[in-house]
Amino acid sequence: MSQASNKVFAKGWMIAVYLFLYLPIITLVVFSFNDSKLVTVWSHASFRWYEALAQDSDLISAVLLSLEIAGLSALMSVFFGTFTAFSLNRYKRFQGRTLLTSMSSMPLVMPDVIVGLSLLLMIVSVQNWLGFPERGLFTILLGHALLGTAYAAVVVTSRLREMDSKLDEAAMDLGCKPLQVFTLVTFPLLVPALVSAFLLTFTLSFDDVVLSSFLSGPGYSTMPMVIFSRARLGLNPTINAVATVTIVVVTIAVIASSFYTSHQERKRKREEAEAYSDSNK
Amino acid sequence: MATAPKETNKAAQEVLLRVENVTKIYDGTVKAVDDVSLTVMKGEIFALLGGSGCGKSTLLRMMAGFETPTKGKIFLANQDITNLPPFQRPINMMFQSYALFPHLSVWENVAFGLKRDGMPKDEIADRVEKMLSLAQLNKYAKRKPHQLSGGQQQRVALVRSLAKRPQLLLLDEPLGALDKKLRETTQLELVNIIEEVGVTCVLVTHDQEEAMTMASRIAVMSEGYFLQVGAPDAVYEMPNSRKVADFIGNVNIFEGKIEEDEPDHVTVRCPECVHYVGHGVSGHPGMDVGVALRPEKIMLSKDKPNGDYNWCAGEVIEIVYFGAHTTYHLKLDSGKVIKAQELNNTRDLSCGLTWGDRAYASWNNLAMVVLTQ
Numbered sequence: 317m318s319q320a321s322n323k324v325f326a327k328g329w330m331i332a333v334y335l336f337l338y339l340p341i342i343t344l345v346v347f348s349f350n351d352s353k354l355v356t357v358w359s360h361a362s363f364r365w366y367e368a369l370a371q372d373s374d375l376i377s378a379v380l381l382s383l384e385i386a387g388l389s390a391l392m393s394v395f396f397g398t399f400t401a402f403s404l405n406r407y408k409r410f411q412g413r414t415l416l417t418s419m420s421s422m423p424l425v426m427p428d429v430i431v432g433l434s435l436l437l438m439i440v441s442v443q444n445w446l447g448f449p450e451r452g453l454f455t456i457l458l459g460h461a462l463l464g465t466a467y468a469a470v471v472v473t474s475r476l477r478e479m480d481s482k483l484d485e486a487a488m489d490l491g492c493k494p495l496q497v498f499t500l501v502t503f504p505l506l507v508p509a510l511v512s513a514f515l516l517t518f519t520l521s522f523d524d525v526v527l528s529s530f531l532s533g534p535g536y537s538t539m540p541m542v543i544f545s546r547a548r549l550g551l552n553p554t555i556n557a558v559a560t561v562t563i564v565v566v567t568i569a570v571i572a573s574s575f576y577t578s579h580q581e582r583k584r585k586r587e588e589a590e591a592y593s594d595s596n597k
Numbered sequence: 598m599a600t601a602p603k604e605t606n607k608a609a610q611e612v613l614l615r616v617e618n619v620t621k622i623y624d625g626t627v628k629a630v631d632d633v634s635l636t637v638m639k640g641e642i643f644a645l646l647g648g649s650g651c652g653k654s655t656l657l658r659m660m661a662g663f664e665t666p667t668k669g670k671i672f673l674a675n676q677d678i679t680n681l682p683p684f685q686r687p688i689n690m691m692f693q694s695y696a697l698f699p700h701l702s703v704w705e706n707v708a709f710g711l712k713r714d715g716m717p718k719d720e721i722a723d724r725v726e727k728m729l730s731l732a733q734l735n736k737y738a739k740r741k742p743h744q745l746s747g748g749q750q751q752r753v754a755l756v757r758s759l760a761k762r763p764q765l766l767l768l769d770e771p772l773g774a775l776d777k778k779l780r781e782t783t784q785l786e787l788v789n790i791i792e793e794v795g796v797t798c799v800l801v802t803h804d805q806e807e808a809m810t811m812a813s814r815i816a817v818m819s820e821g822y823f824l825q826v827g828a829p830d831a832v833y834e835m836p837n838s839r840k841v842a843d844f845i846g847n848v849n850i851f852e853g854k855i856e857e858d859e860p861d862h863v864t865v866r867c868p869e870c871v872h873y874v875g876h877g878v879s880g881h882p883g884m885d886v887g888v889a890l891r892p893e894k895i896m897l898s899k900d901k902p903n904g905d906y907n908w909c910a911g912e913v914i915e916i917v918y919f920g921a922h923t924t925y926h927l928k929l930d931s932g933k934v935i936k937a938q939e940l941n942n943t944r945d946l947s948c949g950l951t952w953g954d955r956a957y958a959s960w961n962n963l964a965m966v967v968l969t970q
């Protein structure tokens with residue numbers, strides 16, 4: 317009896333949690349197909365707002381800018397993050413390592429508003445001094461890369477820590493010079509971590525409003541900035557359409573990647589089992 | 598410090614590795630290796646044996662080039678390699694964790710070192726084939742390391758380190774990661790492969806059985822220096838100190854004083870009994886010594902032995918059955934507990950002794966070693 321009621325409770329709880337997570341998104345998707353100009357009143361289904369979206373050159377160029385910034389800043393983050401992770405993990409203990417380690421993860425806990433504000437102040441004063449850099453794409457990139465580097469460093473560090481450091485020694489023992497150790501052994505083994513660091517920092521940059529608002533200049537509005545400013549003027553169904561497109565793309569990517577991961581995992585398990593039964597023959 | 602090398606049947610007694618007064622100090626204070634010297638002959642399998650933290654791994658890592666000595670020099674074939682980086686040494690190492698590259702196949706793992714040397718492709722293919730057949734791994738060439746069993750991974754690690762035909766092969770706890778059953782077969786395979794290639798080996802282990810069965814000479818290490826260097830049987834039967842006797846195998850040590858000191862025999866008086874040792878000892882009457890006696894050299898019986906020497910009596914307080922043999926713990930009248938090992942050469946298990954019985958332990962006059970250190 318109590319077991320059955322436990323089961324019902326567990327199921328109900330699970331449904332409640334998932335509804336809490338996904339109901340807002342479902343509402344948004346449904347209303348993106350609403351014909352009415354009023355966001356909250358359903359009239360009938362149509363692709364009207366998708367057509368409007370196709371003609372909304374402001375929004376489209378904002379999406380393209382966001383993609384560009386996210387891609388570039390993710391690359392920069394992974395590059396610098398990997399260097400950071402390496403110097404903090406693979407070199408002999410040096411003075412100030414503990415301090416540097418905690419400092420490298422500071423942007424993770426620092427509120428975005430403060431990071432954005434301080435970056436803005438610095439950039440303005442540098443600009444006054446040198447006449448450079450103009451606020452725009454470059455400054456947004458700088459801000460996003462700064463934040464992303466901290467995240468990428470965390471991801472790469474955790475992978476480096478679980479990697480057998482004897483692999484480096486084995487490579488050296490077999491004739492690799494230090495640079496070859498990196499290119500032939502460490503780097504190939506780091507690739508999965510680099511990919512996930514890239515995806516993480518890409519996402520971070522793609523949905524950032526705070527840093528971008530501080531650091532952008534005239535003519536450089538990212539997608540979240542445009543959505544944010546339009547929402548303040550009253551909800552616009554075109555936003556629903558662009559949001560739905562984003563959600564669809566993200567969902568496909570997430571599902572594909574989790575299918576791929578679980579497939580690899582099962583394949584690996586099967587192969588290990590085969591190796592075991594082979595050796596027992 | 599190192600004793601003279603044992604005469605082996607190898608014709609050419611040529612020194613391959615020479616370690617001269619090597620000391621390694623970590624962080625300015627911790628002495629991991631303390632003024633160690635040793636020579637390894639060509640074709641020899643040399644074992645560094647000791648507990649954890651005795652400095653054996655540090656010494657091995659200095660040979661491989663992963664650590665540099667604080668003091669002292671290392672020579673390979675009369676060439677000073679003390680400061681040579683690992684990738685320039687004609688030395689290869691098999692790691693305890695195997696350290697196989699997980700992203701490369703078995704074939705690529707074995708070919709890895711050869712490619713770094715810029716060897717022509719067809720020669721690489723040839724060499725890898727040979728190496729794989731040596732370890733009977735040909736049909737696994739395309740597999741990744743995780744698709745192999747522990748024993749197979751171990752063989753890949755071995756032939757990978759042999760592929761470059763190193764002058765010296767270093768083995769770090771070669772059987773450490775395998776279970777007991779697999780160890781025995783693998784151990785033999787390993788020695789067979791090494792002997793077929795004819796490479797000189799230095800191996801590090803904490804397992805005395807592994808050292809004794811594989812090596813032609815053993816160095817027993819403790820706290821950064823060598824306690825004794827010698828052939829396995831010499832180290833086992835003629836330990837030079839209490840520490841070595843205690844570390845290698847089981848031993849009963851009787852403390853006593855030399856009473857008679859003659860060229861052909863000595864007697865040692867202990868609280869428990871009088872030992873009559875059938876050979877001369879470098880000592881003098883009245884000297885404090887330890888008499889080491891291995892459990893398997895003791896005979897047990899219910900009847901009192903004849904004579905005044907080399908026996909003692911006690912109560913059986915513990916019987917430990919191992920299958921092939923049984924160890925009896927005997928509490929002597931002085932309160933000292935000794936161990937005696939009896940072979941189970943019949944199937945009726947007991948030699949008539951059970952808990953609480955009074956038993957006599959006896960041994961012959963060449964069974965013990967007199968320890969002055």
